[in-house]
Amino acid sequence: MSPNTFFSGLSRRTLLSALAMLPALPGALLPVSASAQTATPGSPLPSWNDSAAKQAIQNFVAAVTREGSSEFVPPAERIATFDNDGTLWVEHPVYTQLAFVLDRVKKVAPLHPEWKNTQPFKAALEGDMKTLAEAGDHGLLELVMATHAGMTAEEFQKIVMDWLATARHPRFERPYTELAYRPMIELLAYLRANGFKTFIVSGGGIEFMRPWTERVYGVPPEQVVGSSIKTKFQMRDGRPELFRLPEVNFIDDNVGKPVGINEYIGRRPIAAFGNSDGDLQMLQWTTMSGGARLGLIVHHTDAEREYAYDRNTSFGRLDKALDAAAVNKWVVVDMKNDWKRIFAFE
């Protein structure tokens, strides 16, 4: 799923549910291990079982790369767009960026003594999830702005990287960047090896993702589209800087995804990958344009190795998009049965 406006689109119920599941974040330092970066040479997609999903992907790639075929697509037009949270890496028990926000509030609290008596900061500091949930989207947006704005773009990048170097996922007890799905990393590499240009199109913060997507997914910063706050150019002490303002710039989720694709990429994709209703419009925009197209939805069906959720969860909901998948012949990946291996560390 894609976080709505840095989570501002989350319903109260969603937020409550997400926060309730958030354990105390471990503060212990742990070095970041090398993440799975490249596909194994040899046969493509080794972490995929030989099921219908894998076959559909390979059939699509064969069709659009076969010169002379009526379905051939020139390399320049082979654009593939991937949602991030829940599609390329784990989004449970809460979006990684939300864990970052809550950690960050605690970290900078000493500079803001007034937070002890001001909501929603007081609730965030005290772990009072009920009050935090009652503060709703507006309260959450306040937390986001307090942690994402008020510094330069370069400073924010360092804050993100410092956090990722030490933060650990509560269940897997590993750096978040190790929780990228190995089959999807292979898929990214497989598409690139076949002339595709791969983009991330996520509801998450664009500057939260860019510092590490190249290392983890092989996707460079200029191929990352996401939600953003406004920045301002200014000269300070004779040097230029971009200062981050507490104002929403763009929301790259739901109907915003095709808009973001058009604005940032300027081409219509021929393949799109998501896992929730937040990706519905991106998959519609991609696949409903004639020609050979690939729409794919990652269905979280493996509570043992990862998580299992779809229509009836208040978090990462996959409902309308699952219905649309049947109508539009999108590939629905059954994580439990289609993926031989989920993480590189398995």
Add this chain to the structure above:
Amino acid sequence: MSPNTFFSGLSRRTLLSALAMLPALPGALLPVSASAQTATPGSPLPSWNDSAAKQAIQNFVAAVTREGSSEFVPPAERIATFDNDGTLWVEHPVYTQLAFVLDRVKKVAPLHPEWKNTQPFKAALEGDMKTLAEAGDHGLLELVMATHAGMTAEEFQKIVMDWLATARHPRFERPYTELAYRPMIELLAYLRANGFKTFIVSGGGIEFMRPWTERVYGVPPEQVVGSSIKTKFQMRDGRPELFRLPEVNFIDDNVGKPVGINEYIGRRPIAAFGNSDGDLQMLQWTTMSGGARLGLIVHHTDAEREYAYDRNTSFGRLDKALDAAAVNKWVVVDMKNDWKRIFAFE
């Protein structure tokens, strides 16, 4: 120079001057000739004289590509950004996009009989430049919105391409896309041959440029940054579309250029190319960051082969950026003396 918000930032004086210079646009159809697309193989930059400007460019490229050198920059970080109007192609006597706007108003006028009695449309239709100038930025923005919004993104792309196929520059009597500067096309190709990724960062409309930049400059749509209006995703008759709204989304000029670079590219360039004060902040942002950096300004000094203008023109003004060039050691290209050939058709 970079058009301000589709020209909305132009002062009245600037607008008046620009419009006064605008001859009746020729309506005759003329096929688009192939534009200069690739540099001549062999020695790089053949259209450049062997002067200091060419040497400075080559020294910079040698420094950042020499492995082991303290100034070496990995290929992934070799980002170069180019202004468009006046830097890559002719911007006189008016921005090409403004010529498009005025042509387009005439073209669709039959669908808007009320324009005959409504300003600023009446003035645009009658060629009443004085009244049009008096309508100021607001009036011009009205013309832009009337011609750039109210259709899908795909429809607008076709409108742009159809116009470019027949419109001719009033002085050179050639399609506008033939008025790209041959030395700059060679420079783009030379940088790419040395591992650079080349981007356009223009004040002009992003969707006005994207349909043709790959053919003319070798710059694909996803590497074009520009000003934009908002679009909206919607399903119509069961098919998804992006509809263009009469609302400004982003202004990619002056202080907006570093903001646009950060938002769309997400990396700080190591080389930037402009020709006016609209490019000042982009050159500051690019060059004032330590390490080997290249800032370059195209100085229009050749009234015979092209145009001559800088500080004292009301159009395409190069004033503050020329002073900054001396302070910051940016290369100032003297078109008359540094360029052996300006256009491919010479």
